[in-house]
Amino acid sequence: MSTDLYSAIAIAVSLLPVLTLALRDPKRLRSRRSAQRTAAASERRVLAVLALVPGLVLATLGQWPAFLIWLGSVSAAGWLLVLWLSRESGRVVAEP
Protein backbone atom coordinates (compact mmCIF):
# COMPACT_ATOMS: atom_id res chain seq x y z
CA MET A 1 0.00 0.00 0.00
CA SER A 2 1.30 3.47 -0.81
CA THR A 3 1.95 6.32 1.63
CA ASP A 4 -0.96 8.27 0.14
CA LEU A 5 -3.37 5.39 0.67
CA TYR A 6 -2.19 4.71 4.23
CA SER A 7 -2.58 8.40 4.99
CA ALA A 8 -6.02 8.74 3.40
CA ILE A 9 -7.44 5.75 5.27
CA ALA A 10 -5.96 6.87 8.59
CA ILE A 11 -7.28 10.42 8.14
CA ALA A 12 -10.77 9.19 7.28
CA VAL A 13 -10.85 6.83 10.27
CA SER A 14 -9.69 9.58 12.66
CA LEU A 15 -12.01 12.28 11.40
CA LEU A 16 -15.14 10.29 12.25
CA PRO A 17 -14.55 10.34 16.04
CA VAL A 18 -13.22 13.92 15.79
CA LEU A 19 -16.46 14.98 14.10
CA THR A 20 -18.52 13.18 16.74
CA LEU A 21 -16.47 14.80 19.49
CA ALA A 22 -17.03 18.22 17.94
CA LEU A 23 -20.77 17.76 17.45
CA ARG A 24 -21.31 16.60 21.04
CA ASP A 25 -18.75 18.80 22.75
CA PRO A 26 -20.36 20.14 25.96
CA LYS A 27 -18.57 23.49 26.00
CA ARG A 28 -19.33 24.21 22.36
CA LEU A 29 -22.99 23.31 22.75
CA ARG A 30 -23.28 25.30 26.01
CA SER A 31 -21.81 28.39 24.36
CA ARG A 32 -24.42 28.06 21.63
CA ARG A 33 -27.17 27.50 24.20
CA SER A 34 -28.03 24.30 22.36
CA ALA A 35 -30.22 21.60 23.87
CA GLN A 36 -28.51 18.83 21.88
CA ARG A 37 -27.23 15.82 23.80
CA THR A 38 -23.65 16.20 24.92
CA ALA A 39 -21.13 13.40 25.16
CA ALA A 40 -20.33 12.09 28.63
CA ALA A 41 -16.73 12.26 29.84
CA SER A 42 -16.21 8.52 29.34
CA GLU A 43 -17.67 8.71 25.84
CA ARG A 44 -15.32 11.57 24.97
CA ARG A 45 -12.34 9.62 26.24
CA VAL A 46 -13.24 6.62 24.07
CA LEU A 47 -13.72 8.84 21.01
CA ALA A 48 -10.38 10.57 21.64
CA VAL A 49 -8.61 7.21 21.83
CA LEU A 50 -10.35 6.05 18.65
CA ALA A 51 -9.16 9.21 16.88
CA LEU A 52 -5.57 8.43 17.88
CA VAL A 53 -5.62 4.71 16.98
CA PRO A 54 -4.81 5.20 13.25
CA GLY A 55 -1.70 7.15 14.20
CA LEU A 56 -0.59 4.42 16.57
CA VAL A 57 -1.14 1.81 13.86
CA LEU A 58 0.92 3.80 11.35
CA ALA A 59 3.70 4.25 13.91
CA THR A 60 3.66 0.54 14.72
CA LEU A 61 3.91 -0.30 11.02
CA GLY A 62 6.82 2.13 10.65
CA GLN A 63 4.90 4.21 8.11
CA TRP A 64 6.39 7.48 9.31
CA PRO A 65 5.63 9.60 6.22
CA ALA A 66 1.98 8.52 6.43
CA PHE A 67 2.05 9.17 10.18
CA LEU A 68 3.21 12.76 9.66
CA ILE A 69 0.66 13.37 6.92
CA TRP A 70 -2.05 11.91 9.16
CA LEU A 71 -1.06 14.07 12.12
CA GLY A 72 -0.85 17.23 10.01
CA SER A 73 -4.08 16.56 8.14
CA VAL A 74 -6.09 15.79 11.26
CA SER A 75 -4.73 18.96 12.89
CA ALA A 76 -5.62 21.14 9.90
CA ALA A 77 -8.98 19.42 9.39
CA GLY A 78 -9.86 19.79 13.08
CA TRP A 79 -9.18 23.51 12.87
CA LEU A 80 -11.31 23.90 9.74
CA LEU A 81 -14.06 21.79 11.29
CA VAL A 82 -14.29 24.12 14.29
CA LEU A 83 -14.42 27.14 11.97
CA TRP A 84 -17.16 25.49 9.94
CA LEU A 85 -19.26 24.44 12.93
CA SER A 86 -19.06 27.91 14.43
CA ARG A 87 -20.67 29.36 11.33
CA GLU A 88 -24.00 27.63 11.86
CA SER A 89 -25.40 30.55 13.79
CA GLY A 90 -25.08 32.65 10.63
CA ARG A 91 -23.57 35.69 12.31
CA VAL A 92 -19.98 36.14 11.28
CA VAL A 93 -17.85 38.73 12.92
CA ALA A 94 -14.29 37.48 13.27
CA GLU A 95 -11.38 39.29 11.70
CA PRO A 96 -9.33 38.54 9.64
Added chain:
Amino acid sequence: MIRLSQERAKTLLAIHGWSAVFLGLLLYAVILTGVASVFATEIGDWSSPLPARVEDPFPPGTDGMIRGLAETVDPAFHEELFFFPRAGNRLYAFFHAHETGEDGTPRERGVAAEFDPSSGAMIKRVEGTGDDIEAQDDANALAHFMVDLHVRLHLPHPWGLLLTGVLGLAMLVAAVTGFVVHRHLIRELFTLRRRGDRLLTARDTHVIAGTWNLPFAFVLAFTGSYFSFGSAFGIPAMAMVAFGGDQERMIETVIGNPPATDETPAVMGDLDAMIADARERSGAQVGFVQVQHWGRADALVTMFMDYREGKLLGPNYVYGGANGGFRYTKPSLGLTDSTGSALFSLMSPLHFGNFAGVFSKAVWFALGFAGAYVSITGLLLWTTRRQAQRGWRHLAAATHAVGYGLPLGLVLAAWAYFGGRALGFDVNTAMMSTFLMTLAASCAVAWRVEALATARRGLLGATGLALIALPVLRMTSGGPGWADAFGTGLQTLVAFDIVVVLGGLFCLWTLRRVPQPATAPLAADDELDEAART
Protein backbone atom coordinates in the same frame (compact mmCIF):
# COMPACT_ATOMS: atom_id res chain seq x y z
CA MET B 1 12.89 47.58 41.44
CA ILE B 2 13.97 50.65 39.44
CA ARG B 3 11.96 53.77 40.23
CA LEU B 4 10.69 55.46 37.09
CA SER B 5 8.80 58.65 36.49
CA GLN B 6 5.35 58.19 35.00
CA GLU B 7 6.51 59.73 31.72
CA ARG B 8 9.57 57.47 31.49
CA ALA B 9 7.51 54.40 32.36
CA LYS B 10 5.14 55.23 29.50
CA THR B 11 8.05 55.68 27.11
CA LEU B 12 9.55 52.33 28.10
CA LEU B 13 6.16 50.68 27.78
CA ALA B 14 5.83 52.10 24.28
CA ILE B 15 9.30 50.78 23.35
CA HIS B 16 8.33 47.42 24.83
CA GLY B 17 5.14 47.30 22.77
CA TRP B 18 6.79 48.46 19.55
CA SER B 19 9.65 45.98 19.81
CA ALA B 20 7.27 43.09 20.55
CA VAL B 21 5.02 43.96 17.62
CA PHE B 22 8.04 44.52 15.34
CA LEU B 23 9.42 41.05 16.14
CA GLY B 24 5.95 39.55 15.80
CA LEU B 25 5.49 41.05 12.35
CA LEU B 26 8.90 39.79 11.24
CA LEU B 27 7.93 36.34 12.49
CA TYR B 28 4.69 36.56 10.52
CA ALA B 29 6.69 37.52 7.42
CA VAL B 30 8.99 34.52 7.89
CA ILE B 31 6.06 32.12 8.37
CA LEU B 32 4.03 33.49 5.46
CA THR B 33 6.95 33.31 3.04
CA GLY B 34 7.65 29.83 4.40
CA VAL B 35 4.12 28.85 3.36
CA ALA B 36 4.90 29.99 -0.20
CA SER B 37 8.32 28.33 -0.08
CA VAL B 38 6.76 24.90 0.54
CA PHE B 39 5.92 25.00 -3.16
CA ALA B 40 9.18 26.65 -4.26
CA THR B 41 9.91 23.87 -6.75
CA GLU B 42 6.43 24.11 -8.21
CA ILE B 43 6.68 27.94 -8.35
CA GLY B 44 9.90 27.57 -10.35
CA ASP B 45 8.31 25.02 -12.69
CA TRP B 46 5.23 27.22 -13.13
CA SER B 47 7.04 30.51 -13.70
CA SER B 48 9.74 29.19 -16.05
CA PRO B 49 8.72 25.98 -17.77
CA LEU B 50 10.72 24.50 -20.62
CA PRO B 51 8.87 24.21 -23.96
CA ALA B 52 7.78 20.65 -23.14
CA ARG B 53 7.39 18.58 -20.01
CA VAL B 54 10.63 16.98 -18.83
CA GLU B 55 9.86 13.55 -17.38
CA ASP B 56 13.40 12.82 -16.25
CA PRO B 57 15.94 15.54 -15.45
CA PHE B 58 18.74 12.90 -15.49
CA PRO B 59 18.01 11.07 -18.75
CA PRO B 60 20.48 8.84 -20.60
CA GLY B 61 22.80 11.42 -22.14
CA THR B 62 23.36 13.30 -18.88
CA ASP B 63 26.94 12.05 -18.99
CA GLY B 64 27.42 13.63 -22.41
CA MET B 65 26.03 17.00 -21.27
CA ILE B 66 28.27 17.14 -18.20
CA ARG B 67 31.33 15.81 -20.00
CA GLY B 68 30.86 18.35 -22.80
CA LEU B 69 30.64 21.18 -20.30
CA ALA B 70 33.72 19.95 -18.41
CA GLU B 71 35.81 20.18 -21.58
CA THR B 72 35.04 23.88 -21.89
CA VAL B 73 35.67 24.74 -18.24
CA ASP B 74 38.97 25.90 -16.77
CA PRO B 75 40.42 22.80 -15.00
CA ALA B 76 40.86 24.95 -11.89
CA PHE B 77 37.08 24.71 -11.49
CA HIS B 78 37.13 20.89 -11.66
CA GLU B 79 37.65 20.83 -7.90
CA GLU B 80 33.96 20.21 -7.36
CA LEU B 81 30.81 19.83 -9.44
CA PHE B 82 27.13 19.87 -8.46
CA PHE B 83 24.34 18.99 -10.82
CA PHE B 84 20.64 18.82 -10.03
CA PRO B 85 17.21 19.75 -11.48
CA ARG B 86 15.93 23.31 -11.16
CA ALA B 87 12.98 25.35 -12.45
CA GLY B 88 11.09 23.46 -15.16
CA ASN B 89 13.36 20.44 -14.57
CA ARG B 90 16.30 22.14 -16.26
CA LEU B 91 19.49 20.28 -15.47
CA TYR B 92 21.74 22.77 -13.68
CA ALA B 93 25.48 22.05 -13.40
CA PHE B 94 28.05 24.10 -11.53
CA PHE B 95 31.80 23.40 -11.85
CA HIS B 96 33.60 25.39 -9.17
CA ALA B 97 36.55 25.88 -6.86
CA HIS B 98 36.45 27.14 -3.29
CA GLU B 99 37.90 30.47 -2.22
CA THR B 100 37.60 32.98 0.58
CA GLY B 101 35.61 36.15 -0.09
CA GLU B 102 36.59 39.70 0.85
CA ASP B 103 34.58 39.38 4.07
CA GLY B 104 36.46 36.23 5.09
CA THR B 105 33.60 33.82 4.43
CA PRO B 106 34.04 30.81 2.13
CA ARG B 107 32.48 31.04 -1.32
CA GLU B 108 32.49 29.24 -4.66
CA ARG B 109 33.68 30.50 -8.05
CA GLY B 110 33.22 28.72 -11.32
CA VAL B 111 31.06 28.05 -14.36
CA ALA B 112 27.38 27.19 -14.26
CA ALA B 113 25.24 25.93 -17.11
CA GLU B 114 21.62 24.97 -17.66
CA PHE B 115 20.57 22.19 -20.01
CA ASP B 116 17.27 21.14 -21.48
CA PRO B 117 17.36 17.42 -20.59
CA SER B 118 14.96 16.54 -23.41
CA SER B 119 17.28 17.76 -26.16
CA GLY B 120 20.59 17.92 -24.31
CA ALA B 121 21.00 21.51 -25.49
CA MET B 122 22.78 24.03 -23.29
CA ILE B 123 20.35 26.87 -22.51
CA LYS B 124 22.61 29.16 -20.57
CA ARG B 125 26.20 29.43 -19.38
CA VAL B 126 27.41 31.85 -16.69
CA GLU B 127 30.75 32.42 -14.94
CA GLY B 128 31.49 34.04 -11.60
CA THR B 129 31.02 33.53 -7.88
CA GLY B 130 28.06 31.61 -6.53
CA ASP B 131 26.27 34.89 -5.75
CA ASP B 132 27.00 36.33 -9.23
CA ILE B 133 25.55 33.24 -10.84
CA GLU B 134 22.51 33.22 -8.57
CA ALA B 135 21.81 36.85 -9.46
CA GLN B 136 21.64 35.92 -13.16
CA ASP B 137 19.42 32.90 -12.65
CA ASP B 138 16.19 34.33 -14.08
CA ALA B 139 14.47 30.95 -14.41
CA ASN B 140 14.51 30.31 -10.68
CA ALA B 141 14.34 33.95 -9.55
CA LEU B 142 10.71 34.04 -8.39
CA ALA B 143 11.02 30.94 -6.23
CA HIS B 144 14.40 32.16 -4.97
CA PHE B 145 12.88 35.52 -4.00
CA MET B 146 10.30 33.79 -1.78
CA VAL B 147 12.80 31.35 -0.27
CA ASP B 148 15.41 34.02 0.44
CA LEU B 149 12.80 36.18 2.15
CA HIS B 150 11.84 33.20 4.30
CA VAL B 151 15.38 32.06 5.07
CA ARG B 152 17.07 35.39 5.79
CA LEU B 153 14.64 38.22 5.03
CA HIS B 154 16.97 39.26 2.19
CA LEU B 155 19.51 40.47 4.77
CA PRO B 156 23.26 39.90 4.30
CA HIS B 157 24.96 36.81 5.69
CA PRO B 158 25.02 36.00 8.59
CA TRP B 159 22.65 38.66 9.97
CA GLY B 160 19.56 37.42 8.14
CA LEU B 161 20.06 33.85 9.33
CA LEU B 162 20.72 34.98 12.88
CA LEU B 163 17.53 37.05 12.85
CA THR B 164 15.37 34.25 11.47
CA GLY B 165 16.96 31.88 14.00
CA VAL B 166 15.96 34.22 16.81
CA LEU B 167 12.47 34.51 15.33
CA GLY B 168 12.24 30.71 15.28
CA LEU B 169 13.11 30.66 18.96
CA ALA B 170 10.53 33.40 19.57
CA MET B 171 7.96 31.17 17.88
CA LEU B 172 8.96 28.31 20.17
CA VAL B 173 8.56 30.61 23.18
CA ALA B 174 5.18 31.83 21.90
CA ALA B 175 4.01 28.22 21.46
CA VAL B 176 5.15 27.21 24.95
CA THR B 177 3.77 30.30 26.69
CA GLY B 178 0.52 30.04 24.72
CA PHE B 179 0.21 26.43 25.84
CA VAL B 180 0.77 27.43 29.47
CA VAL B 181 -1.37 30.58 29.45
CA HIS B 182 -4.44 29.02 27.86
CA ARG B 183 -5.22 26.51 30.54
CA HIS B 184 -8.35 25.15 28.91
CA LEU B 185 -6.89 24.16 25.58
CA ILE B 186 -8.39 20.69 25.49
CA ARG B 187 -11.72 21.71 27.00
CA GLU B 188 -12.06 24.52 24.44
CA LEU B 189 -10.78 22.53 21.49
CA PHE B 190 -14.10 22.89 19.67
CA THR B 191 -15.38 26.19 21.09
CA LEU B 192 -15.46 29.24 18.88
CA ARG B 193 -18.02 31.80 20.00
CA ARG B 194 -19.49 33.92 17.26
CA ARG B 195 -22.09 35.51 19.50
CA GLY B 196 -21.24 38.36 21.80
CA ASP B 197 -18.19 40.53 21.78
CA ARG B 198 -16.00 40.75 18.67
CA LEU B 199 -12.83 40.58 20.74
CA LEU B 200 -13.99 37.37 22.39
CA THR B 201 -14.58 35.89 18.94
CA ALA B 202 -11.16 37.10 17.79
CA ARG B 203 -9.59 35.60 20.90
CA ASP B 204 -11.31 32.24 20.29
CA THR B 205 -10.29 32.30 16.61
CA HIS B 206 -6.65 32.83 17.56
CA VAL B 207 -6.65 30.21 20.32
CA ILE B 208 -8.41 27.55 18.23
CA ALA B 209 -5.96 27.90 15.33
CA GLY B 210 -3.03 27.91 17.75
CA THR B 211 -4.25 24.86 19.64
CA TRP B 212 -4.79 22.65 16.61
CA ASN B 213 -1.49 23.82 15.13
CA LEU B 214 0.53 23.46 18.33
CA PRO B 215 2.51 20.26 17.59
CA PHE B 216 3.62 21.58 14.24
CA ALA B 217 4.43 25.03 15.60
CA PHE B 218 7.00 23.26 17.80
CA VAL B 219 8.37 21.18 14.94
CA LEU B 220 8.60 24.00 12.39
CA ALA B 221 10.03 26.52 14.87
CA PHE B 222 12.66 24.09 16.16
CA THR B 223 13.79 22.87 12.76
CA GLY B 224 13.74 26.40 11.34
CA SER B 225 15.93 27.70 14.17
CA TYR B 226 18.21 24.73 13.69
CA PHE B 227 18.75 25.53 10.01
CA SER B 228 19.27 29.24 10.64
CA PHE B 229 21.66 28.90 13.56
CA GLY B 230 23.45 25.90 12.06
CA SER B 231 24.61 27.89 9.03
CA ALA B 232 25.07 31.26 10.67
CA PHE B 233 26.57 30.26 13.97
CA GLY B 234 27.04 26.52 14.46
CA ILE B 235 29.35 25.76 11.52
CA PRO B 236 31.64 28.83 11.92
CA ALA B 237 31.83 28.29 15.70
CA MET B 238 32.69 24.60 15.35
CA ALA B 239 35.23 25.40 12.64
CA MET B 240 36.83 28.04 14.82
CA VAL B 241 37.09 25.76 17.85
CA ALA B 242 38.27 22.54 16.19
CA PHE B 243 39.60 23.41 12.72
CA GLY B 244 41.37 26.74 13.10
CA GLY B 245 38.53 28.50 11.28
CA ASP B 246 38.73 26.30 8.15
CA GLN B 247 35.03 25.67 7.44
CA GLU B 248 35.70 23.65 4.29
CA ARG B 249 37.93 21.20 6.15
CA MET B 250 35.42 20.96 8.99
CA ILE B 251 32.54 20.17 6.64
CA GLU B 252 34.60 17.55 4.81
CA THR B 253 35.52 15.92 8.11
CA VAL B 254 32.02 15.97 9.60
CA ILE B 255 30.36 14.85 6.39
CA GLY B 256 33.02 12.16 6.23
CA ASN B 257 33.88 12.07 2.58
CA PRO B 258 37.37 13.50 2.19
CA PRO B 259 38.77 11.73 -0.89
CA ALA B 260 42.31 10.43 -0.62
CA THR B 261 44.47 12.74 -2.69
CA ASP B 262 45.69 11.38 -6.03
CA GLU B 263 46.08 14.08 -8.66
CA THR B 264 46.83 11.65 -11.49
CA PRO B 265 44.65 12.59 -14.47
CA ALA B 266 41.96 10.00 -15.21
CA VAL B 267 39.01 9.66 -17.55
CA MET B 268 35.76 9.91 -15.64
CA GLY B 269 33.46 6.90 -15.43
CA ASP B 270 30.04 6.86 -17.09
CA LEU B 271 27.64 9.07 -15.10
CA ASP B 272 24.62 7.56 -16.86
CA ALA B 273 25.59 4.11 -15.60
CA MET B 274 26.09 5.43 -12.05
CA ILE B 275 22.69 7.16 -12.11
CA ALA B 276 21.01 3.97 -13.36
CA ASP B 277 22.75 1.92 -10.67
CA ALA B 278 21.73 4.35 -7.91
CA ARG B 279 18.12 4.22 -9.06
CA GLU B 280 18.14 0.44 -9.10
CA ARG B 281 19.69 0.18 -5.64
CA SER B 282 17.30 2.64 -3.99
CA GLY B 283 14.08 2.46 -5.96
CA ALA B 284 14.10 6.25 -5.74
CA GLN B 285 14.95 9.14 -8.05
CA VAL B 286 18.26 10.99 -7.97
CA GLY B 287 17.90 14.39 -6.30
CA PHE B 288 21.38 15.88 -6.33
CA VAL B 289 24.81 14.79 -7.54
CA GLN B 290 28.19 15.94 -6.23
CA VAL B 291 31.48 15.16 -7.97
CA GLN B 292 34.74 15.85 -6.19
CA HIS B 293 37.97 16.19 -8.20
CA TRP B 294 36.58 15.78 -11.72
CA GLY B 295 39.06 14.16 -14.10
CA ARG B 296 41.41 12.84 -11.42
CA ALA B 297 42.13 9.36 -10.14
CA ASP B 298 40.73 10.32 -6.70
CA ALA B 299 37.39 11.56 -8.07
CA LEU B 300 34.33 10.63 -6.02
CA VAL B 301 30.71 10.84 -7.16
CA THR B 302 28.02 11.09 -4.45
CA MET B 303 24.38 10.54 -5.38
CA PHE B 304 21.84 12.05 -2.98
CA MET B 305 18.59 10.21 -3.58
CA ASP B 306 15.04 11.50 -3.14
CA TYR B 307 12.81 9.93 -0.47
CA ARG B 308 11.82 6.35 -1.08
CA GLU B 309 8.17 5.33 -0.78
CA GLY B 310 7.31 4.99 2.90
CA LYS B 311 10.63 6.42 4.14
CA LEU B 312 11.69 9.72 5.67
CA LEU B 313 15.36 9.26 4.87
CA GLY B 314 16.83 8.93 1.39
CA PRO B 315 20.06 6.98 0.89
CA ASN B 316 23.29 8.49 -0.44
CA TYR B 317 25.63 6.41 -2.61
CA VAL B 318 29.31 6.99 -3.29
CA TYR B 319 30.98 5.88 -6.53
CA GLY B 320 34.58 5.97 -7.64
CA GLY B 321 34.63 8.74 -10.20
CA ALA B 322 37.41 7.33 -12.36
CA ASN B 323 36.01 3.83 -12.85
CA GLY B 324 32.35 4.43 -12.01
CA GLY B 325 32.30 1.54 -9.52
CA PHE B 326 30.02 1.58 -6.50
CA ARG B 327 31.99 2.21 -3.28
CA TYR B 328 29.57 2.44 -0.34
CA THR B 329 26.26 3.75 1.05
CA LYS B 330 26.93 6.89 3.01
CA PRO B 331 24.96 8.37 5.92
CA SER B 332 24.49 12.14 5.91
CA LEU B 333 27.12 12.54 8.62
CA GLY B 334 30.21 10.38 8.96
CA LEU B 335 30.79 7.06 7.26
CA THR B 336 28.72 4.75 9.48
CA ASP B 337 25.09 4.96 10.55
CA SER B 338 24.49 6.88 13.76
CA THR B 339 21.61 8.42 15.69
CA GLY B 340 23.12 11.87 15.17
CA SER B 341 23.18 11.39 11.41
CA ALA B 342 19.57 10.16 11.40
CA LEU B 343 18.41 13.14 13.49
CA PHE B 344 20.36 15.50 11.22
CA SER B 345 18.70 13.96 8.16
CA LEU B 346 15.23 14.17 9.71
CA MET B 347 15.41 17.95 10.01
CA SER B 348 14.82 18.46 6.27
CA PRO B 349 11.63 16.41 5.80
CA LEU B 350 10.20 17.74 9.05
CA HIS B 351 10.78 21.35 8.03
CA PHE B 352 10.12 21.21 4.29
CA GLY B 353 7.34 18.59 4.23
CA ASN B 354 8.63 17.32 0.88
CA PHE B 355 8.84 13.62 1.75
CA ALA B 356 5.69 12.40 -0.03
CA GLY B 357 5.18 14.65 -3.02
CA VAL B 358 2.32 17.09 -3.35
CA PHE B 359 0.25 15.39 -0.63
CA SER B 360 2.73 16.09 2.17
CA LYS B 361 3.51 19.53 0.75
CA ALA B 362 -0.19 20.43 0.75
CA VAL B 363 -0.43 19.41 4.41
CA TRP B 364 2.65 21.45 5.30
CA PHE B 365 1.19 24.38 3.35
CA ALA B 366 -2.03 24.15 5.40
CA LEU B 367 -0.10 23.92 8.66
CA GLY B 368 2.11 26.86 7.68
CA PHE B 369 -0.97 28.86 6.75
CA ALA B 370 -2.45 28.05 10.16
CA GLY B 371 0.82 29.26 11.76
CA ALA B 372 0.68 32.54 9.84
CA TYR B 373 -2.98 32.88 10.80
CA VAL B 374 -2.17 32.35 14.47
CA SER B 375 0.61 34.94 14.44
CA ILE B 376 -1.37 37.65 12.65
CA THR B 377 -4.60 37.07 14.61
CA GLY B 378 -2.57 37.25 17.82
CA LEU B 379 -0.99 40.54 16.77
CA LEU B 380 -4.32 41.96 15.61
CA LEU B 381 -5.96 40.95 18.86
CA TRP B 382 -3.12 42.44 20.88
CA THR B 383 -2.97 45.76 19.04
CA THR B 384 -6.65 46.28 18.20
CA ARG B 385 -7.84 45.93 21.76
CA ARG B 386 -5.39 48.68 22.78
CA GLN B 387 -5.69 50.98 19.81
CA ALA B 388 -7.49 53.65 21.80
CA GLN B 389 -4.40 54.03 23.99
CA ARG B 390 -1.68 56.47 23.04
CA GLY B 391 0.74 55.00 20.51
CA TRP B 392 -1.15 51.75 20.00
CA ARG B 393 -3.12 53.14 17.05
CA HIS B 394 0.19 53.19 15.17
CA LEU B 395 0.94 49.60 16.15
CA ALA B 396 -2.50 48.50 15.04
CA ALA B 397 -1.96 50.31 11.73
CA ALA B 398 1.48 48.68 11.32
CA THR B 399 -0.04 45.26 11.99
CA HIS B 400 -2.71 45.82 9.36
CA ALA B 401 -0.16 47.21 6.88
CA VAL B 402 2.16 44.21 7.19
CA GLY B 403 -0.53 41.62 7.86
CA TYR B 404 -2.43 42.39 4.67
CA GLY B 405 0.25 44.28 2.73
CA LEU B 406 2.79 41.46 2.80
CA PRO B 407 0.67 38.98 0.82
CA LEU B 408 -0.08 41.76 -1.67
CA GLY B 409 3.65 42.54 -1.89
CA LEU B 410 4.48 38.90 -2.63
CA VAL B 411 1.85 38.68 -5.36
CA LEU B 412 2.95 41.95 -6.94
CA ALA B 413 6.57 40.74 -6.80
CA ALA B 414 5.40 37.88 -9.01
CA TRP B 415 3.81 40.50 -11.30
CA ALA B 416 7.14 42.30 -11.42
CA TYR B 417 8.90 39.04 -12.26
CA PHE B 418 6.74 38.33 -15.30
CA GLY B 419 6.60 41.97 -16.37
CA GLY B 420 10.32 42.52 -15.86
CA ARG B 421 11.24 39.39 -17.77
CA ALA B 422 9.01 40.37 -20.71
CA LEU B 423 10.43 43.89 -20.82
CA GLY B 424 14.04 42.81 -20.36
CA PHE B 425 14.55 44.33 -16.90
CA ASP B 426 16.63 42.78 -14.16
CA VAL B 427 13.95 40.62 -12.53
CA ASN B 428 15.56 40.61 -9.07
CA THR B 429 15.62 44.41 -8.93
CA ALA B 430 12.08 44.59 -10.30
CA MET B 431 10.76 42.15 -7.70
CA MET B 432 12.51 43.76 -4.74
CA SER B 433 11.55 47.33 -5.67
CA THR B 434 7.92 46.35 -6.32
CA PHE B 435 7.78 44.44 -3.05
CA LEU B 436 9.15 47.36 -1.03
CA MET B 437 6.94 49.90 -2.79
CA THR B 438 3.89 47.76 -2.09
CA LEU B 439 4.77 47.57 1.59
CA ALA B 440 5.25 51.35 1.67
CA ALA B 441 1.90 51.87 -0.06
CA SER B 442 0.24 49.46 2.38
CA CYS B 443 1.62 51.48 5.28
CA ALA B 444 0.28 54.67 3.70
CA VAL B 445 -3.15 53.09 3.33
CA ALA B 446 -3.20 51.78 6.91
CA TRP B 447 -2.16 55.12 8.38
CA ARG B 448 -4.31 57.31 6.15
CA VAL B 449 -7.70 55.62 6.41
CA GLU B 450 -9.80 56.28 9.46
CA ALA B 451 -11.03 52.73 10.01
CA LEU B 452 -8.45 49.94 9.87
CA ALA B 453 -11.17 47.58 8.67
CA THR B 454 -11.28 49.66 5.48
CA ALA B 455 -7.52 49.24 5.01
CA ARG B 456 -7.93 45.51 5.51
CA ARG B 457 -10.66 45.30 2.90
CA GLY B 458 -8.70 47.38 0.41
CA LEU B 459 -5.47 45.39 0.75
CA LEU B 460 -7.19 42.01 0.81
CA GLY B 461 -9.30 42.96 -2.21
CA ALA B 462 -6.23 44.12 -4.11
CA THR B 463 -4.46 40.83 -3.27
CA GLY B 464 -7.44 38.86 -4.55
CA LEU B 465 -7.61 40.77 -7.82
CA ALA B 466 -3.82 40.59 -8.30
CA LEU B 467 -3.89 36.82 -7.80
CA ILE B 468 -6.76 36.33 -10.24
CA ALA B 469 -4.95 38.35 -12.91
CA LEU B 470 -1.57 36.64 -12.35
CA PRO B 471 -2.07 33.68 -14.73
CA VAL B 472 -3.14 36.11 -17.46
CA LEU B 473 0.06 38.11 -16.93
CA ARG B 474 2.09 34.88 -16.99
CA MET B 475 0.63 33.98 -20.37
CA THR B 476 0.85 37.44 -21.90
CA SER B 477 4.49 37.79 -20.84
CA GLY B 478 5.59 34.78 -22.87
CA GLY B 479 4.43 31.82 -20.81
CA PRO B 480 2.48 29.02 -22.49
CA GLY B 481 -1.30 29.25 -22.64
CA TRP B 482 -3.54 26.43 -21.47
CA ALA B 483 -3.92 24.86 -24.92
CA ASP B 484 -0.14 24.78 -25.41
CA ALA B 485 0.35 23.49 -21.88
CA PHE B 486 -2.01 20.56 -22.48
CA GLY B 487 -0.35 19.88 -25.82
CA THR B 488 3.14 19.70 -24.33
CA GLY B 489 2.31 17.73 -21.20
CA LEU B 490 2.52 20.75 -18.88
CA GLN B 491 -0.83 20.13 -17.16
CA THR B 492 0.65 21.06 -13.80
CA LEU B 493 0.96 24.60 -15.14
CA VAL B 494 -2.80 24.76 -15.63
CA ALA B 495 -3.39 23.26 -12.19
CA PHE B 496 -1.16 25.90 -10.59
CA ASP B 497 -2.96 28.68 -12.49
CA ILE B 498 -6.27 27.38 -11.12
CA VAL B 499 -4.89 27.25 -7.58
CA VAL B 500 -3.68 30.86 -7.90
CA VAL B 501 -7.10 32.02 -9.14
CA LEU B 502 -8.83 30.10 -6.34
CA GLY B 503 -6.53 31.84 -3.85
CA GLY B 504 -7.64 35.18 -5.30
CA LEU B 505 -11.30 34.23 -5.09
CA PHE B 506 -10.77 33.15 -1.48
CA CYS B 507 -9.37 36.61 -0.67
CA LEU B 508 -12.43 38.25 -2.25
CA TRP B 509 -14.75 35.79 -0.49
CA THR B 510 -13.35 36.81 2.92
CA LEU B 511 -14.36 40.41 2.15
CA ARG B 512 -18.03 39.57 2.53
CA ARG B 513 -17.44 39.61 6.27
CA VAL B 514 -18.07 42.98 7.85
CA PRO B 515 -16.51 43.08 11.32
CA GLN B 516 -18.81 44.39 14.00
CA PRO B 517 -17.45 47.14 16.23
CA ALA B 518 -15.96 45.86 19.43
CA THR B 519 -18.02 46.60 22.48
CA ALA B 520 -15.08 46.49 24.87
CA PRO B 521 -11.93 47.56 23.07
CA LEU B 522 -10.11 48.21 26.31
CA ALA B 523 -11.05 45.00 28.08
CA ALA B 524 -8.12 43.74 30.08
CA ASP B 525 -6.56 40.42 29.13
CA ASP B 526 -7.73 38.73 32.30
CA GLU B 527 -11.29 40.01 31.80
CA LEU B 528 -11.34 38.56 28.31
CA ASP B 529 -9.91 35.29 29.48
CA GLU B 530 -12.44 35.17 32.31
CA ALA B 531 -15.22 35.76 29.80
CA ALA B 532 -13.81 32.94 27.72
CA ARG B 533 -13.98 30.54 30.62
CA THR B 534 -17.68 31.10 31.26
